[in-house]
Structures are given as C-alpha cells and as structure tokens.
Amino acid sequence: MNNASAENPNAFDDTSIAAIYHAIHSRRDIREFVPGALPLGLLDRLYAAAHAAPSVGYMQPWRLIHVSDPALREGMAQLVEEERLRTAAELPTRTAEFLKLKVEGIKTCAEILVVALMDGCENHLFGKRTLPEMALASAACAIQNLWLAARAEGIGMGWVSFFEPAALARLFAMPPGAKPIAILCLGQVAQFATQPTLETLGWGQRLPIESVVFENQWPADAQPTPTAY
Ligand SMILES: Cc1cc2nc3c(=O)[nH]c(=O)nc-3n(C[C@H](O)[C@H](O)[C@H](O)COP(=O)(O)O)c2cc1C
Numbered sequence: 001m002n003n004a005s006a007e008n009p010n011a012f013d014d015t016s017i018a019a020i021y022h023a024i025h026s027r028r029d030i031r032e033f034v035p036g037a038l039p040l041g042l043l044d045r046l047y048a049a050a051h052a053a054p055s056v057g058y059m060q061p062w063r064l065i066h067v068s069d070p071a072l073r074e075g076m077a078q079l080v081e082e083e084r085l086r087t088a089a090e091l092p093t094r095t096a097e098f099l100k101l102k103v104e105g106i107k108t109c110a111e112i113l114v115v116a117l118m119d120g121c122e123n124h125l126f127g128k129r130t131l132p133e134m135a136l137a138s139a140a141c142a143i144q145n146l147w148l149a150a151r152a153e154g155i156g157m158g159w160v161s162f163f164e165p166a167a168l169a170r171l172f173a174m175p176p177g178a179k180p181i182a183i184l185c186l187g188q189v190a191q192f193a194t195q196p197t198l199e200t201l202g203w204g205q206r207l208p209i210e211s212v213v214f215e216n217q218w219p220a221d222a223q224p225t226p227t228a229y
Pocket of ligand 1: 027028029030031102103104159160161162195196197198199
C-alpha cells in the first residue's frame, strides 16, 4: 500500500494531500483579470497565510501594504511602465515581442498588495550572517504561501517586479532600509491556464527535472544555463 495517510499518522488525509499538490501545480502567474471583488474575508485569510511562512531566525521580515488609494495605484502603474520600457531598451533580443507582452494587471485587478522587506534586516545575523539574501528568501516564502492560498480559493495573483525599488519605496513612505520586492495583483480570473504564459509564448520551458536535481556532486556534464533574456 502506498497510501501516505494510511502509513503515516502525521500525514494529511489523501484528499488533503491531493489538494496541496493541486494548488502547487495549478498555480499560475496572472496578468489578465475579470471584473469582480474578492470574497469577503479572503484578504485576511491571505494575510494570515503569508504571515505563517517560515523565516530565517524567525525574523518575519515581510511587510504587506494594502493599496486602496487609486492615486497610488496610478503611480505604481506609471513606475511599472517606465521600468518595462527600460527593460525593453536593454534586452539583447526579442525587444518588439517583449513590448507586446503583458507583464502586469495593476489597473484591472481587484486588490493590490505591496510586499517589502522591513528596515533593519541587516541587524539580524541568526541564520543569515553569510547569506544576507535569506531575508529576501523568507519574504518570498510568505508570498508563495499567499499565492497558493489564493489559487486554492480560486483567485488569481500576479507578482510584478518591474519597478525601481527606491521610487516605489518613496511612493509608500517607507523608512530608510525598507525595500519593496513585489507588487501583488489579486483578482478574479476567467480561468487558470495549464501552462505558464511565458511557456505558451515561447520565452521558456519547464526544465527537465533531471537537469535540476543532482546526486552528491554537481555533474560535470550538467546542462548549460538556459538562454537569458
Ligand atoms: C520573483 C518573481 C518576480 C516576477 N515578476 C514578474 C513580473 O514583473 N511580471 C510578470 O508578468 N510576471 C512576473 N513573474 C511571474 C513569472 O513570469 C512566472 O512565475 C513564470 O513565467 C512561470 O509561470 P507561472 O507562475 O504561471 O508558473 C514573477 C515571478 C517571480 C517568482
């Protein structure tokens, strides 16, 4: 019998295990939203999911700002557009194609959150003395929790990282040292595509699992790094 919940009393029941994998594999980055508010109480459940994330030294470096002011939403859209154009200007290839790509749904999503690293992250040494980026890794865990919870509740989320962090920090009156890392767009979707948009449009493919999972040593014949855009 290979039924995890029957063998291991600590395992979830089989339906719950399947639900976890279903959320993981059917989560998508969403940039196209349809009109409609989020269900009542959902934002609070998503905040709680994010805040339950693991963090290095239990530092909980994430700070979430809910954006309800339309002027701020407009300001964010402008900053993202500026960065989208700067990125296009620096891309080595496929500039015209990139410019046609939708990289955010800021104006049409139901709700927006900005996620920032708290100020003073550098004061926490526990678990990150040699790896200061573990604060960022911890905040990314919070975002992923939120993303998966939203997916399970049928709500789409897009992670937008096209912005100049200093400019976004100014827009939200962040203290020195705090750093925005994500604009999260949340809303109703017509459907969740089965594959990533960037895969459908030929910007990348899921790498074969053998090319990313190694045994004991990094293989001498490991696949070369894929094309960078
Ligand atoms: C750290 C991070 C930043 C991202 N920033 C953007 C972004 O600015 N705009 C965008 O359209 N997608 C963004 N994405 C989404 C990725 O393009 C997407 O995750 C990837 O193409 C795989 O698709 P999937 O999330 O649907 O599986 C970001 C994802 C991550 C994890």
